[in-house]
Amino acid sequence: MAGLGSKSHTVYFGDNFDDVTNAVGNPSRANTIYDPGPLEFNKTYYWRVDEFDIFNTHKGDVWSFTTAGPGGGVKGNYYRGTDLRDLVLTRTDPQINFSWGGGSPDPLINVDLFSARWTGEVEAAFTETYTFYTMSDDGVRLWVDGQQLIDDWNDHGDIENRGKIDLVAGNTYSLVLEYYENVGGATAQLRWSSPSTPKALIPQAALTLPVKSGSPHPPNGAVDVKQTPILKWSVGEDAVSHQVYFGTDQDAIRNADTGSTEYKGTKALGSESYDPGELEWNTTYYWRVDEVNDVNPDSPWVGNVWSFTTANFLVVDDFEDYDAGENQIWYAWHDGLGYGTPGTPDYFAGNGTGAAVGDETTPSYTEETIVHGGNQSMPLSYNNNILKYSESELTLTYPRDWTEKDVNTLTIWFRGNLAGFVEEPAGTYTMTASGTDIWDTADEFRYAFKQLSGAGTITAQVLSVENTNGWAKAGVMIRETLEPGSKHAFMDITPGYGASSQVRNTTDGTSFQMSQTGITAPYWVKLERNAAGYFTGYYSADGVTWLQVQDTTPVLISMSQNVYIGLAVTSHSAGVTCKAEFSNVKITGSVSPPMWTHQAIGATMPSNDPEPMYVALNGSAVVYHDNPDAAQIDTWTKWNIDLQAFADQGVNLTNVNTIAIGLGDKKNPQTGGSGTMYFDDIQLRFDR
Ligand SMILES: [Ca+2]
Ligand SMILES: [Ca+2]
Ligand SMILES: [Ca+2]
Structure with a gap:
């Protein structure tokens, strides 16, 4: 601020106190801003401003400040791929302030499909609650002092996330920011605020490389x-x-x-x-x-x-200790796949069941998104298609005494997935699907189908379509192949845009559609392929009076004689599951076989077949869950088992050797289905 009555100012600036104190003769200036240009790291500078009021020069005090050290900034590890594994580049970034747009962090890294982890320490200037803000495109996770403040590991455009933590002035805290870019634009920025800190990018001076644990x-x-x-x-x-x-x-x-x-x-x-x-x-x-x-x-x-x-309470396993190093989950929880190399130590051939635990695509080899407690859970895939059961078994080191402090109940938290396609009651079909869409040049959806030779029709009443997006779709489809870019005709009901008649008439080609708005489920749909290869879509309020979507005419799509015919659902939102129900499904023409087949096209989608779920102690004492469809419960559910049920089967509860979790009939294996379950927080409690 200019001194009272001053007219002009003279600035003296340098790194020597005496020189700045004694300097004279610099040109005076009218404004009150001085830019010294780039300064050295970790250096103390001095400055003095003299005020001139026509009559006299008033010599100012000498002030000083010190620039941030050369360690300022954070360590940036950059990886090829979105999973923080294939390290390409390590460098020091002065701040986390990147708007790469359609570009990339470095010529070594592609513009899409990369990830980064920044590590460092952040110093708090005030003893206050701080808010940390990420602005990112796409996914981001932030930890400060080992506490996770932000968890948005999803594809998205520029989105701000925030989290709060109490910090103490002068203390430094570990900072870890993980980030990935899928496709399109790319942004990664880290800001903070506190009652005394205006919201701003975290400055270089507050950041240091991670020298502490x-x-x-x-x-x-x-x-x-x-x-x-x-x-x-x-x-x-x-x-x-x-x-x-x-x-x-x-x-x-x-x-x-x-x-x-x-x-x-x-x-x-x-x-x-x-x-x-x-x-x-x-x-x-x-x-x-x-x-x-x-x-x-x-x-x-x-x-x-x-x-x-x-x-x-006693923790049997919370799955928090497993990692991709020496504590891999399948070393502890033995499954059908086993691990290691035959002939070398630490080899396990697998237990002969249809179980597979773990997830090789995550940094910890455990499930990190669908968790009940902490940050990790155990995914267990089961496949009982060839006269099998599926089981994963842990040999206990601690706790083995299941009577400590009078515990009497085994608690297991589990979560399954809805069925992809189920007929219940007879004639009513419930389908679930995720998928970006059935549109453009490739589709992502679930398809329940039979085979049709030549001409034919399919009719269905769409009872409901969950509104995962206005353009979610449920309807009837005739399709040449099960490839994502197959030619097809599709007549569907959407939650927000009415009935839609659409086609892709060249393989991997563009899709076309016309819609009739003002229609919502329940509504009827019909699709016809005539002997000349023309396709016509219809909709109907009652299954009697059939209408074509305005301005549509029968479309010639040249397909093979043998095609697929059936029901199709997409959520129009990747990773989100849409449920749709159908009834009055009728197919005419030369159709085989009588049974439906269903599969996800163009994307993987969770779907569980019902299989009985059990816990076994010491390999032979088995307790089943009451609900035979437990595998299709898609929310975290607590399962309590009275330990007496195991004691009654001869288990010595003071020294339990193994615990196994399985799906299927352990004692009399049957041909069954497949799916993926999640387990977490296996505990022993006193519960009465
Ligand atoms: Ca990009
Ligand atoms: Ca992006
Ligand atoms: Ca856990």
């Missing part, structure tokens, strides 16, 4: 943690070893040094884990990991104090 596991503040956790953390940039502190007294952990009883020893680089043994129930533990490198004068880098609280 970070990403604590269990996450800082976690509750219901199992009594035998393995503590893990991420490595500081310059560390060659780690010093671990662990105990129940927060202050003692904060103040501990290598002479304290809380000091648990040193871990070498590459061994970022600590096993504290069996812990008490319902107790809060504190821990700290200092990063060490004796040749670096800044060492040790003292870690933050983290905490977690153990559960007030």
Whole structure:
């Protein structure tokens, strides 16, 4: 601000206090802005402003400031593909402020299908609640101090997400931002605000490379943690070893040094884990990991104090400890696929059942999106098509005593998927489907079909179509092949745009449609292929009076003699499931076989066939879920089993050897169906 009555100003600027104090003779200026140009890192600069009021020059005080250190910024790891695996490039980014648009972060990286993980530390200037904001296209996840604040790992255009955390002035906190770009535009920006911090990009001066230990596991503040956790953390940039502190007294952990009883020893680089043994129930533990490198004068880098609280019940498995390293989920939960290489140690050929656990496409090999507690659950695919049951079995290390503290109930949380296609009651068909659309040059939908030779018709009453999008579609289709770009004719009912008659008349070609608005389910649809190869779509309010969509005429589509004919549903929203119901389905012409076949076209879609679900202890004591269709419950559901049910089958509850989860008839395997289940939070509780 200009001094009272001043007319012009003279600025003196430099990195030497005496020079700036004694300088004279610079040109005066009228404005009150001075741009010193680019400055050096981590350097103190001095400046002085003199005011001239026609009569006199009033010499100003000398002020100073210090620029951010060269460590300012975060470490950016850039990966090919969207799953943070195929590392291409590592660099220091001064801020996270990228608007790549249709471009890419680096010539080494394509404009689409890449991912990035930024790690660093962020220093708080105030003891306040901070809000962190991501602006991203596409998916993003943010952790601060090991706490996940943002989880939006989905395709989308520019979207702002936010999360809050309490920070303490002068402390630094680990920062991890994960990001992926699928296709189209690409943006990644990180902002913050607090009551004393206007919302802005997090400045370089507040960011440093990750020199401290970070990403604590269990996450800082976690509750219901199992009594035998393995503590893990991420490595500081310059560390060659780690010093671990662990105990129940927060202050003692904060103040501990290598002479304290809380000091648990040193871990070498590459061994970022600590096993504290069996812990008490319902107790809060504190821990700290200092990063060490004796040749670096800044060492040790003292870690933050983290905490977690153990559960007030026994945790058999919460699936939080599995990773893509030494603790892969299928090493613990044996399935039909097995692991390893024949002839080398740690090989398991598989248990001969139709079960497959885990997910090789996620960073932890566990399910990370559909979870009940924490961040991970166990996906279990079952396939009982060839006289099989499907089972995954865990050999227990702890807990084996299932009578500790009088626990009497085994609790398992599970989630299945709806059926893709089911006839119930007879003549009523319920279908579920995801998929982007049946449109353009390729389709994503579920198709229930038979084969038609030559001319024929299909009629159906569309009872309902869930409104997952105004352009979700349920109707009748005749299709040349089961490929996504197949020629077809389709007559459907939408939730928002009426009845639609559409065709693709060349393979992998464009789609065309005409619609009749003002129509919603329940409504009838019919599709006809005549002997000359012309297709006509009709709709009807009552199944008696049939109308063609305005301005449509029969369309010639040259298809093979043998085609597919059936029911088609798309949600018009990838990853979202649409349910539709049909009745009065009738097909005329030369059709075979009598049974329906259904499959997802152009995309994978979850769909579970009903199979009985069971838990087995010690391989032979089996308890089934009451609901034979439990696999088709698509919300997280708690399953309580009285432990007496196992004791009655001869299990010694003081020393349980194995627990298995399965689908199918374990004792008398039948030809059955397939699907995917999710399991989480297997616990032993006292419950009366
Ligand atoms: Ca792109
Ligand atoms: Ca994009
Ligand atoms: Ca979990």
